[in-house]
Amino acid sequence: MEHVDKHAVKAFLLSLQDQICQSLESQDKSAAFEQDEWQREQGGGGRSRVLRQGSVFEQAGVNFSHVFGTKMPASATAHRPELAGRSFEAMGVSLVIHPNNPYIPTSHANVRFFIAEKEGEAPVWWFGGGFDLTPFYPFEEDCQHWHNTAKYLCAPFGDDIYEQHKVWCDKYFFLPHRNETRGVGGLFFDDLNEWGFEKSFAYTQAVGNGFIDGYLPIVQRRQDTPYGEREREFQLYRRGRYVEFNLVYDRGTLFGLQSGGRTESILMSMPPLARWEYCYEPKAGSAEADLYENYLQPREW
Amino acid sequence: MEHVDKHAVKAFLLSLQDQICQSLESQDKSAAFEQDEWQREQGGGGRSRVLRQGSVFEQAGVNFSHVFGTKMPASATAHRPELAGRSFEAMGVSLVIHPNNPYIPTSHANVRFFIAEKEGEAPVWWFGGGFDLTPFYPFEEDCQHWHNTAKYLCAPFGDDIYEQHKVWCDKYFFLPHRNETRGVGGLFFDDLNEWGFEKSFAYTQAVGNGFIDGYLPIVQRRQDTPYGEREREFQLYRRGRYVEFNLVYDRGTLFGLQSGGRTESILMSMPPLARWEYCYEPKAGSAEADLYENYLQPREW
Numbered sequence: 244m245e246h247v248d249k250h251a252v253k254a255f256l257l258s259l260q261d262q263i264c265q266s267l268e269s270q271d272k273s274a275a276f277e278q279d280e281w282q283r284e285q286g287g288g289g290r291s292r293v294l295r296q297g298s299v300f301e302q303a304g305v306n307f308s309h310v311f312g313t314k315m316p317a318s319a320t321a322h323r324p325e326l327a328g329r330s331f332e333a334m335g336v337s338l339v340i341h342p343n344n345p346y347i348p349t350s351h352a353n354v355r356f357f358i359a360e361k362e363g364e365a366p367v368w369w370f371g372g373g374f375d376l377t378p379f380y381p382f383e384e385d386c387q388h389w390h391n392t393a394k395y396l397c398a399p400f401g402d403d404i405y406e407q408h409k410v411w412c413d414k415y416f417f418l419p420h421r422n423e424t425r426g427v428g429g430l431f432f433d434d435l436n437e438w439g440f441e442k443s444f445a446y447t448q449a450v451g452n453g454f455i456d457g458y459l460p461i462v463q464r465r466q467d468t469p470y471g472e473r474e475r476e477f478q479l480y481r482r483g484r485y486v487e488f489n490l491v492y493d494r495g496t497l498f499g500l501q502s503g504g505r506t507e508s509i510l511m512s513m514p515p516l517a518r519w520e521y522c523y524e525p526k527a528g529s530a531e532a533d534l535y536e537n538y539l540q541p542r543e544w
Numbered sequence: 545m546e547h548v549d550k551h552a553v554k555a556f557l558l559s560l561q562d563q564i565c566q567s568l569e570s571q572d573k574s575a576a577f578e579q580d581e582w583q584r585e586q587g588g589g590g591r592s593r594v595l596r597q598g599s600v601f602e603q604a605g606v607n608f609s610h611v612f613g614t615k616m617p618a619s620a621t622a623h624r625p626e627l628a629g630r631s632f633e634a635m636g637v638s639l640v641i642h643p644n645n646p647y648i649p650t651s652h653a654n655v656r657f658f659i660a661e662k663e664g665e666a667p668v669w670w671f672g673g674g675f676d677l678t679p680f681y682p683f684e685e686d687c688q689h690w691h692n693t694a695k696y697l698c699a700p701f702g703d704d705i706y707e708q709h710k711v712w713c714d715k716y717f718f719l720p721h722r723n724e725t726r727g728v729g730g731l732f733f734d735d736l737n738e739w740g741f742e743k744s745f746a747y748t749q750a751v752g753n754g755f756i757d758g759y760l761p762i763v764q765r766r767q768d769t770p771y772g773e774r775e776r777e778f779q780l781y782r783r784g785r786y787v788e789f790n791l792v793y794d795r796g797t798l799f800g801l802q803s804g805g806r807t808e809s810i811l812m813s814m815p816p817l818a819r820w821e822y823c824y825e826p827k828a829g830s831a832e833a834d835l836y837e838n839y840l841q842p843r844e845w
Contacts, residue, residue, distance in 0.1 A: 279823070293822050304822065420801040420810075483814065490791035491801065500721040500792065507823050509721075513784065515821065519814035521594045521605065522580070 271297035304511030329359035345478035346468040348378035371433035377426030390544035392457035413541035479518035572598035605812030630660035646779035647769040649679035672734035678727030691845035693758035714842035780819035
């Protein structure tokens with residue numbers, strides 16, 4: 244029987260959270276992460292970290308959680324009867340970064356592992372995750388760097404992995420009521436177990452580790468770009484879309500809220516400030532129109 | 545056969561929108577409603593009105609819509625097979641008001657009518673609606689006035705109507721993930737047809753007309769209350785809850801977004817500006833704590 248090393252996954256996730264926080268802190272310099280350790284009544288808990296009012300990051304939330312129970316909730320086994328009667332563990336790192344400078348994109352990453360076990364039987368498990376980028380004032384070279392990072396890390400796992408998970412990301416981070424993608428996408432995958440544990444875990448590690456490689460160079464390139472009220476207002480307006488996506492469509496957010504997850508950790512993805520404006524439309528030919536016209540539908544990078 | 549006068553309902557709704565807009569304009573003085581008339585491809589349309597950056601109201605959206613079709617969508621008839629194969633009309637007025645001054649509560653009202661018809665058969669129809677109040681810095685007398693208005697208008701329709709629809713409102717405008725009501729409630733009803741058309745319509749008119757009676761005196765009483773950054777910040781923070789409720793739970797919003805409604809009209813309920821703050825808690829004994837401790841669970845008025 245294949246060895247499914249959940250302890251190695253947990254160790255990776257904890258270390259990933261550490262590394263990402265350290266990278267962001269050393270980039271921001273003026274602010275540090277605060278940490279809250281929390282327990283879940285039904286089993287497990289987490290380590291939530293937030294950096295606020297930094298010089299670069301208005302807010303960065305980087306959460307680790309590991310929840311478990313002796314019995315799967317009925318709602319979770321209705322469509323997966325093979326899980327009924329099993330104990331389960333779900334663990335992951337999830338992060339959302341809201342920078343100050345509107346020339347730096349918002350970014351999100353998540354890696355997660357689920358396992359349901361029963362004595363004498365093979366465990367049922369899968370990995371999921373990805374990362375995606377949400378620019379306000381996009382630069383082609385930034386998006387290309389982001390997607391090249393994704394391509395590069397996917398390559399060892401198969402010729403079509405980038406393409407598959409890139410398309411999945413475009414489909415997942417889409418707002419039908421706006422007919423817009425959330426941003427320029429990246430990678431998204433779920434239910435990954437067909438590769439076996441070792442390769443699936445290696446890929447999940449590559450995705451988790453790839454986030455900083457993809458994001459930090461963009462932050463460094465844009466953090467000193469001068470901006471004014473116009474750019475700030477547009478950033479706040481577009482953050483409204485982020486709120487709409489997360490609260491209306493994001494499965495992780497909705498499942499978390501509905502299943503009694505820790506609300507403050509789940510909603511750490513919300514922007515510190517967001518704006519709505521009835522019937523706003525960017526002026527033709529403006530930098531804002533460039534976002535709408537060239538970056539909010541799936542495209543090749 | 546009972547006469548179901550849908551034209552009278554429509555005339556009432558259009559006139560209600562006019563009256564509410566006029567009342568709000570004459571209260572604000574410095575700003576006027578702009579109007580957008582829109583058409584729905586599949587049938588019908590609406591008249592959206594928004595007042596922005598007023599001296600009293602940061603934003604007030606007051607929408608009328610009347611949509612119709614020759615055939616009910618399958619999703620809508622799955623649980624109501626008696627509607628299959630019927631033409632339908634849905635009409636209503638819906639409003640959300642976001643005042644500048646944090647001492648004025650946010651308010652919402654809605655009245656709606658649905659009818660599904662088939663030649664030679666009695667129409668299937670119902671009314672729904674209500675109004676609810678969301679204070680930031682609540683005053684007992686304001687909440688009592690609001691609920692007294694509700695009690696007074698309900699009284700002619702039955703001894704227990706206020707109590708029933710008040711409880712329904714408390715249950716509907718509740719955020720489970722926060723364990724908080726959205727505010728101090730008011731009235732909520734749906735599927736009302738058991739009284740017959742005439743009485744149901746009369747009640748719906750009373751609710752629609754009652755909104756201004758309930759709200760304007762509160763606006764007048766609080767609009768000149770001095771406030772500073774602290775109150776503004778708390779208002780923006782609590783507006784985040786309004787966003788959470790509307791996007792995660794509100795059936796009208798979600799149905800509208802999912803059924804291809806006019807996004808800009810539906811999301812006119814979003815606040816112009818909202819704020820989230822990880823793990824915010826009001827200081828013990830503060831005015832903010834008073835809201836949390838005394839107004840965010842159902843109570844008698």
